[in-house]
Amino acid sequence: MVDLSDGLEDVPVLHKDLKIPTFKYCPDNVQGPGCGVDPSEVTLPGCSCVSRSCCPESCSCLQTGGPAYLSASALLDLNRTDSDYSSPVFECNALCGCSDTCSNRVVQKGLQLRLEIFRTSSRGCGVRTLQQIPRGTFVCEYAGEVVSFAEARRRQLNQSAEENNYIIAVMEHAGSGSVTKTFVDPTRVGNVGRFLNHSCQPNLVMVPVRVHSVVPRLALFASRDIRTEEELTFDYSGGCGEQQPAEAMTVAEANRPNGPQRKPCSCGANNCTGFLPLDLSILS
Structure with missing residues (x-):
């Protein structure tokens, strides 16, 4: 067995001498073209707690978004991901006075x-677990280059029909028409998350989590109990369906040799839509 992370993760990412596409393994997001903020830079304020673990009554991090985790480091309320609105997740960071064992430090542990x-x-390569995973457990990040909208659009337009599209676009609505957009592309620089396949009935759910930076980490949690050797999957659309229907593509876009192509979905779920999600908002 080979460790794909080459020691960069606390736990090795194993594979049996597979032919892996060339890319640079990195556990965390990195600053890509057009991104004005370095995701590795600490830009969020820390709490002044001096206890071993923070409490909502006094911790400024927990007061920002509310408690997110149980004491067992599991996501507190998975139902929040199914509702129209959910509170943001802010973990304690490098500037906080609490200890490394604080219950509000989960995703940052990697x-x-x-x-x-x-x-x-x-479906090519996929990821499976070698141990049981309880519901709500943090599994891994979907990490890569954080790029601008313009760069994400350029990259997607330059892809051939045979190439895989790894770009994930996350839109967060903060009320009053305020929308934060984050584009992560693990094609060239990424982690184990880039190998996760889509499913119309996934066992993981993606939650934006902020730790040290205003740039969110795209954290994947178990949406149910997962068996040993079960493949790990998430819904590429975020459970919100497509931003635009496939029919919204212009004739020119649909006929371009290097244009966006609907790709069949082979997840095998009972509710399979037949096609992989295609976010055309990047191309608009």
């Missing part, structure tokens, strides 16, 4: 589970 990249029967 990968803690034994995962394996394997060859699926019909």
